[in-house]
Amino acid sequence: MATLHAYFGVPVEVEEVEEKASLATTTSSYTLFPHQRRASLAVREKLAPRNARVLLHMPTGAGKTRTAMTTIVDLLRGLPDGQVIVWLAHSEELCDQAFDEAVKAWMALGSREFTVYRHYADYRIADFREIKDGFIVAGLQLLYRDSLSRQGEVLDLAKRVKLIVMDEAHQATAPTYSHLLNLLQRRPAAGILGLSATPGRSLKDVGADLDLAKFFNRQKVRLDVEGYENPVNYLTAEGYLAKTDFVQLPFKPKGDVKLSEAEAARLREGFDLPARIIEGLAADDVRNLLIVNTVESEVAAGGKIILFAISVDHAGLLASVLRLRGIKAAAVTSSTPAERRRQIIQRYRETDELDVLCNYGVLTTGFDAPKTNVAFIARPTSSVVLYSQMIGRAARGTRAGGNAACRVLTVVDQAPGFRSLAEGFAFWDDIWEGD
Structure with a gap:
């Protein structure tokens, strides 16, 4: 045909056909990073x-909750109706976080109609026997009390439980909570998933740490990244965690502020300081002036600060003094009414109305404020669990909506043995890998 056109001198007209795309790339509204997958x-x-038990060990800020929720939804999609998931957490903030995340995950990834129940704070499930399918977010202490006063209902619920999730799983071996977990895992097909950034109960009590490893049958999943000795180093290098600058603020308490050996042991386990020590440190004008002056400098440098105080009164005192000195500060504690606490946290998290949040008894876990770039630890602790939780409030990196760098300021630093997230992540590995 082309030759015929050439013979008569007629140009060949080639019809252009629009090429159709042979592929489409899409992204879920609920995705995981590669290390999370x-x-x-x-x-x-x-x-x-x-009856499997496994602990998911991911550094603070690495997305344990999101990773766990994806795992749960994937599990449920492959099972028939009539499966109950029970998520246990010890604080209202952690429960709220789990409830919101469960709803979000199921809306994006779920395959059928599904109900998420609340049983914590002011929320109550009237009769556990009526729950045939769904996801229960429960307060740990509340459900433990129910396991005693409403044992028949809880045992009936256990017949349908497919998975129990224990947030902050280092508490799993406490006698009260292990009783509850064993009660809920009566069904042969039921499993237990523990979540923790610190898979140990204490720093020096190896027996307690060994009990925790045995409770989970020494089955632990941690982030292993090729080319990196420690996952925290990878997460920091890739921007998932902020690069952390640890700063110690040396302070020598007055001579009468001294712990006995028994008091020091309780402090290592994460218990509160004795009242006389709390009162002595909280009333120390030199110590408080050090804290206030340092906060002023950090705010002037662009700091968005969560400050961990010694007591309820200490948090209120510091917030008041900071406000008098022109710093936008507020206090939230375990004594703050729930609605008021939510309002203050929202102002800190979502507006520029607050630069400093002084707190005691809350916000070590289950608190998400990506703009936070300074964790100010003004309370003594030898608990590596508590210390790492406090650090984590400022550790979210840019790829997770946070900051490239953060600062951790510690007054009278009593977290022994290490000062970095990386060392803390591997602290208990030998306990879990033993015979």
């Missing part, structure tokens, strides 16, 4: 055997 798959594999 690997962890999720590993958890699913370890949960496959009957």
Whole structure:
């Protein structure tokens, strides 16, 4: 045909056909980072055997809750109706976080109508026997009390429980909570998933740490990244965690502020300081002036600060003094009414109305404020669990909506043995890997 056109001198007209795309790239509204996907798959594999128990160990700020929720939804999609998930957490903030995340995850990834129940703070489930399918977010202490006063209902619920999730799983071996977990895991097909950034109960009590490892049958999933000795180093290098600058603020308390050996042991376990020590430190004008002056400098440098005070009164005192000196500060404590606490946290998290949040008894876990770039630890602690939780409030990196760098300021630093997230992440590995 082309030759014929050439013979008569007629140009060949080629009709242009629009090429249609042969592929489409899409993204879920609920995605995981690659390291989170690997962890999720590993958890699913370890949960496959009957009565399996596994602990998911991810650094603070690495997305444990999101990873766990994806794992749960993946699990439920492959099962018939009539499965109940029970998520246990010890604080209202952690429960709120889990409830919101469960709803969000199921809306994006779920395959059927699904109900998420609240049983914590002021929320109550009237009769556990009526729950045939769904996701329960429960306060740990509340459900433990129910296991005693409403044991028949809880035992009936256990017949349908497929998975129990224990947030802050280092508490799992406490006698009260282990009783509750064992009660809920009566069904042979039920598993237990623990979540923790610190898979140990204490720093020096190896026996307690060994009990925790045994409770989870020494089954632990941690982030392993090729080319990195420690996952925290990878997460920091890739921007998932902020690069952390640790600053110690040396302070020598007055001579009469001294812990006995028994008091020091209780402090290592995360218990509160004795009243006389609290009163002495909280009333120390030199110590408080050091804190206030340092906060002023950090705010002037652009700091968005969560400050961990010694007591309820100490948090209120520091917030009041800071406000008098022109700093936008507020206090939230375990004594603050729930609605008022939510309002203050929202102002800090979502507006520029507050630069400093002084707190005691709350916000170590379950608190998400990506703009926070300074964690100010003004309360003594030898608990590596508590210390790492406080650090984590400022550790979210740019790829997780946070900051490139953060600062951790510690007054009278009593967190022994290490000062970095990386060292803390691997602290208990030998306990979990033993015979």
